[in-house]
Amino acid sequence: MEILLQQLFNSLTIGSVYSLVALGLTLVYGILHIPNFAHGALYMMGGYITLTMMTAFGFNYWVAMFVSILVVGLIGVLLERFVFRLLREAPPLHDKIAAIGILLFLEAFAQFVWGADFQTMTSPYGQVVTIMGLTFTMQRLLIIVSAIVVMILLYLFLKKTFTGASIIAMSQSREGASLVGININKVAMLTFMISGGLAAIAASLASPINLVFPGMGHLVILKAFVIIILGGMGSIPGAIVGGYILGFSESLGATYISNDYKDIIAFVLLVIILTVKPTGLFAKGER
């Protein structure tokens, strides 16, 4: 029983990180209509910027994370303005090539600036809390709580504000949104900004339990792809639910079936869900 509870807690931690990354990916999918391969690199940049703010400028963890959200958000905006907007009329393949190019560029850039070594982000929340035989660390509780807060805020923003509604409108139909007077350039940039910000939050939260290094984006990006396919491309609840499903299937699969097969379990789940619902759990009708 203890093991089950411990593993449920572990899967919540990892699921939260997955969900945050997948959310950013799914939002941009609404604009680009291709998965943004560079999203993992934005995640990595987020980790490095938070770390640099903490070590080089001595910022508090939260301040550093805030700066990181702004910087990575800005990188997102620049990518939209100077890469993807120019490719708007081009065939979708060009977007994909550009995204891969950005991924390679950012990784090489990080290695050039920060070096190839593994770096540690020391969060002020390293304490270990043991309650009834279960081990929590403050950082892990923080990941879970922050992820939920961010998700609620994002939901309120998208559903209750006019700007949020215009993002949804645009992901449903770019022409339609444009016809009703939405400035699609502005919305596209805003979406990239939010997506980058989410990546920065996820990286800043997850880095203290792992390491910061140029290849860290690969740890999450493949899983984020699986999640958005599973949840339905472009769907926000899909990304959230998908993230937790993957987190749970990995942890519980590793515990009760086999650690060596836990990735297979996740993919079998994907196959089953897609067989029953080929568009993913929460896909919108038209796509």
Added chain:
Amino acid sequence: MKKLFLVFMLLVVTALVGCNKSENTSSSGSEKDKGNHVVNIGYSGPLSGAAALYGKRTLNGVEMAINEINDGGGFEVNGKKYTLNLVALDDKYLPNETGANAKRLIQEHKTPIIFSPHSGGIMALQVFNEQDNFIIGAYTSEPAVTDSGNALTVRFPPNYEGYIEPFITYEMERFGKKIAALPTASQYGKDWTEALLPAWEKKGGEVVYNSSIDFAKETDFFTIVTNALKEKPDVLFIGGASEPTAKVAKQARELGFKGGFIIMDQAKLDQMMPITGSYEALEGSIGVLPLIDSDQEAIPAFAEKYKKLYKEDASSEVGLNYLGMYAFVESMKAAKSVDDVKAIREHMEDGVKNLGNEQKIYAINSIDEDGGFDITIVTGAVEDGKVVPIH
């Protein structure tokens, strides 16, 4: 008209390229450079990606030795002065890239020696190094590399099988008989595990958990460590790159593990310490003795030199490749040739014997028949928050 011009330009370009090629091929194995003869030394290892740091460190060792030799005016073979030139290529840790790099190195630069720091790449090179005439400077503790009987392979680190006995004895005596294995998911990690676990059982121990961790895929190790600890092991077997391995150790401590760690030789205690914060979390670990904690006489001077040049502590990746490069130069002197690779390999024994005292950062006795350096294995254990050599 425009088309004609284009065709003409194309012809000119082709002609130029052709010239360039023929110029290149006219140079022999040792190029002449301002009256000095140059021997190119090849390197193919991970210089980007997850293992880039590891690759960089191995390269630093070779580079440092080469710079020292060149700064001292080079070396003399058969009355001719030679200097060394390092040509390093990135293979991203992929054996196929190592193979392609090596082809390029021998065709374009005629390198008699190619260094490579990973067993996969080395095995790829062994497919054709005897035909293409180059020596592999192998930085890996994988015994298969020398067991295959390749006549032109020189392996620097001690075969990891030498660690197994002292590791098991120490941990069993100090902590107990139950072990859980959480090795890295690479081929090397699997081979290590297959060598360790049967030996553990043979000594009356019990293996309670065995599953590998893929450091290129896992964001968090809590899940797998929880599962391993559920079996109440006395000892954890961990390994892989130093930094993620240290994270595994740290998370095991967070989850309440009180036993010891057997650390695969790829991870180094001194590189793990900054991640865990102190040696306290690693109390009871046994692994390779960190280079800077070694009591070899040449160490303090070498460590200081390296720190000045590269702004980090020297590790065995640096030390063994440095030593290897010097041994090759000594062998060239003994073989009286810089490009007859068979002669160089045959004179390796003399090369090792002729090493200067300041290069002897390892207690190296000789070279085995199969090409492995015969180095006395000294392991290091963490006792009361300090690394102590276990002889």
